Amino acid sequence: MIDSVYLDHNATTPMRPQAIAAMAEVMHAVGNASSVHTFGRAMRARVDRARATVATLVGAKAADIVFTGGGTEANNTVLQGAGRRRVVISAIEHDSVRLATDGAVVVPVTADGVIDLDALSHLLAASSEPGLVSVMLANNETGVIQPVADVVRIARTAGALVHCDAVQAAGKIAIDMTALGVDYLTLSAHKLGGPQGVGAVVLRPGVPFTAGQRGGGQERGRRAGTENTAGIAGFGAAATVAAEALSSSAALAVLRDKMEHDLAQVAPDAQIFGGGTSRLPNTSCVAMPGVAATTQLMALDLAGVAVSAGSACSSGKVKPSHVLAAMGATESEAASALRISLGWTTTADHVGRFVGAWSDLYRRLSPASRPATAAA
Structure with missing residues (x-):
């Protein structure tokens, strides 16, 4: 090889050396980030640092980051937890969006692989029910970048929320969630030099969001289960390097x-x-x-x-x-x-x-x- x-x-x-080092540091320590003693607080500090760096990568606030078990979970959680029955997606979305819900309305794309904005406008206008529009920032197969800000503008006139799968784009192009105007953004660590099995949902403050996993108060009650502290630390380190690179x-x-x-x-x-x-x-x-x-x-x-x-x-x-x-x-x-x-x-x-x-x-x-x- x-x-x-x-x-x-x-x-x-490949994982960035900085991500490997951050994970190794956590693996040599002990503690649950939900515990209140010294060991637990040390782990919580590592999670909080990673949350801040991931937020910085996409122009968000740390409080708006929800760590998940990967990009697929992040996409599924948004599409199933945004509280909208009518879901509208582009024809080129990743399977974790295409198959996340039943009966999604599909918007065609042009020969260049760009979402047809006129078709999106007509499809949204065809129903009075406010929906959720899901359009990726960049396609994983062709690399074609989508006009997400324009999608948001059209969606707002129809009262729709907007989710953007930024898994493939993060670390390759600059991302500013505020400039895009989306309500939900999803990420995956291993696409930008972090470990596999860690992702994130980024929420615009105040948007509807129902936890996909229940049974604990982790992630401010938005994703139950003991945090993968080592993976999250690796994600944070990779996000820092990705932003610099x-x-x-x-x-x-x-x-x-x-x-x-x-x-x-x-x-x-x-x-x-x-x-x-x-x-x-x-x-x-x-x-x-x-x-x-x-x-x-x-x-x-x-x-x-x-x-x-x-x-x-x-x-x-x-x-x-x-x-x-x-x-x-x-x-x-x-x-x-x-x-x-x-x-x-x-x-x-x-x-x-x-x-x-x-x-x-x-x-x-x-x-x-x-x-x-x-x-x-």
Whole structure:
């Protein structure tokens, strides 16, 4: 694995050393953050510090942070606990939003993968019942950034609350919850260099919120259960580093753009989904025409390069992408698409390794490359 290249940071990014150190410190200590003695108060202080740093990352207040067991729990908790029966979601939401409630109204997206704001306005106007609108800040498969502030403006005219899944965006672009205007924001630690199994709901003060877990007074009664203090400490440390490292996003965008340029030189017929609109600086979704994503994944893995096909939240299964289908991709186009996601450990050599391996595979297997090979 020493020579392997990891380009699947949207699935999970390597833990920051600072997060590991913070977790190790907690693991070497003892105490329950709900206890009133010295040991408990020390643990409570660690949780409170992490709460403050996570809040700072998204322009919120510490009191508005509710720690959860991950992004999926955070999304489920909001959609089920906001007190709105009518839920409206975009067609490209993560499964933890799409499957959180029954009967959600789905808003289409454009060919670039951006929510159709006119359609959203019409759907909200079609019912007098105030609803909850859930739109992600950036898509996990394509990296396409959504016009969340515009979504909020439209939702407010219909009396709707707004939830924003910022799991994939946090740590990659600057986030200001107040500027976005959303009522609920959700996060996950392992997407920004923290541990897996820790997330957060960020609440606008005063919004309705029913706890998804009951049985204890933790998290101000908003999420029962003994806090994962080590994980929360790691989350806080990773949030601090992520905030400081936001300026390095431009360098990732340069690497990503060069990668896409180099792929286009080799394969002019390669399709980049969402390439014509604003995206996360680290994310590229590329289709190799005529070659199944599963074939590409296996071949690249054998070449020591790790990427993915769509979301990595399906128990290791590769399934048709609802995101690309919503963008108008054909079944064959969607079935040949890979997600390449860069991160804080990515180097130019890593990207070059991927381009070389992908190009070799294209020349060997893509139907479009065969005439040129035969002529040579």
